[in-house]
Structures are given as C-alpha cells and as structure tokens.
Amino acid sequence: MPDHESPDEPGRTSRRGALECMIWAGTGLLWSLEGGLPSAVGLTRALAADKPAAPFTFLQISDSHVGFNKPANPDALGTLREAVARIRQLPEKPAFIIHTGDISHLSKDREFDDADQILRETGLPLFFVPGEHDLLDDERGRSYLDRYGKGSRGAGWYSFDRQGVHFIGLVNVVDLKAGGLGNLGADQLDWLERDVAGLASSTPVVVFAHIPLWTVYPEWGWGTQDGARVLATLKRFGSVTVLNGHIHQIIQKVEGNVAFHTARSTAFPQPAPGTAPSPGPMKVPAGELRGVLGITSVSLVRGSEPLAIIDTPLAG
Incomplete structure (x- = not known):
C-alpha cells in the first residue's frame, strides 16, 4: 500500500448528502467527508474556522514540479513549502494527503x-x-515506483478504504506521447472492474489520477483516451468523485452521479484551453503568481444539480 500506515478497515456510513460548501485553494485542497460523501474545504477557510473540521478529511496536492526554476516560478520548491506550512497550521489535521502527480519536474x-x-x-x-514528469528516467518509472509504488500493481495503481469510502489511484501517464491523450490500458481497466466488483452500489468512490479522465481539450492531450471505460465501470455507484491534476487550473463538471474536479498546481499556472499556441508554464506579472494560485469556492447542491463556483485570488 503506497502510504506509511495501514488504511482503516472500511466502515458503513449512512448517505446524508454532502456539505453545503466546497472551497478550493491553489496551494492545496482540503477534502472533507460527511455521510461518506466528499466535499472540499479550502485551506484559508479551514485555518480561520471556529468550528472543528469534519470528522474525516483528506488533502489533495498536485503538480509540485520540484526542480522547476523557470520564469513562471523560479522557486517551485518554495511554493510547495508554503502549501505545507498552511497544512501544518490547520487546527484539525486531515487523515492523509493525496498527491495527483508531477511531484518532480525531471524525475531526478x-x-x-x-x-x-x-x-x-x-x-x-x-x-x-x-x-x-515522474516517469522520465531510463527505467520506465523505476525511481518513482521504488519510492511511492510499494504495494501497488502494474505501473503504480491501487485502492484503499477509509471511513466507508473506496479510494482508487489510477495511472494514465505510461508511454505518454507528447501532446497525446492519457491512457490506462487493458490490464489496469480489468483490475479496476475486479476491484469494485464486490462493493455495494451505495459505497462512495473517489478516483484520483494525474490526467483528467474526461476529455477537457484533446488538441493539448488533456483527457484520457480510455477514460470512458472507467466511467462505465463506476456508473452503478451513487456517488463518484474524480480528482485530477495535470492542467494546473480548476475545471469541473458533473455528469449524473460523477463529479469531476481538476486541481491547480503548487508550482505554476497553465493557459486556459485554446488560449495559447500550446500548453506549458504560463508567466504572470511579477507579484501576481499567488493571485493565480487562488481560491475557488464551490457550492454543492444535493442531488444532480450543477456546482456553483466563485473564484477568489489567494493573494486577495
């Protein structure tokens, strides 16, 4: 199991609906589960909260790109350190952290x-x-797997359970072609079907992978070519949350019982789809980086209605 302590045994949790509010933070995303359903609480709000955090929370960080030092952010390590400092100040600690890829910039x-x-x-x-960016070494990701893949299968996929929620970590960046869509492959998809076969349809499911599992912008490779099979496998579940990174910006959508969310990077922004000749690190005017790595509040309405989003700059 790719963490450093044994996961809790799965428990039973009644489905009462999610929290009314979700807040996104560019330097980290604090996820809270109430009634077994995930919602997000921004670090800024969590730090200022008078009330204790929900009984079960977890944190998402993505695209740290440690080693990146170009003009878009000459100190990517420093902004990761800033995110961690915020986490350490939280009055109620989350249960764990999920990092959705590009920990490093060059796999060094x-x-x-x-x-x-x-x-x-x-x-x-x-x-x-x-x-x-974590699989650039000459041994097809051996450096990554030696550090983070213990107990995983294949190129690093695995699952675990906490508080009645089933978490699934998928890998869609193996043999990735420049500008090409992500791919999961038959072995991983077959494993996924077996992994969830014994779960009740009422089990909340959280899936996390690096590249978005739905097609955000195919011209830039922002999507997963066989992601539809994942969604077909999970269609019977009443609550599915899909967390991704890769595109360094927040894009979300809801399809039926599946909520998709992409996270901002802790290192640098990328342009919005189609607004530049190609994706890549986007330089913003001096002093505005943390404004780009801002906070987005998302109100989650019970049922299948769409999410309402309000963006607030982190440096505002």
Missing part, C-alpha cells in the same frame, strides 16, 4: 528527495499517483 533523485523532505513535514500519511 534530488527532486524526489526535496519533495519528500517537505511533504513529510506534514506528519500525515501520503498517497501518490505519478504524473508524466
């Missing part, structure tokens, strides 16, 4: 070492899935 041992040192300052269990 030094980059992984630096990321590990900072992330472990949280004192929390850590779960990872790789991004394409």
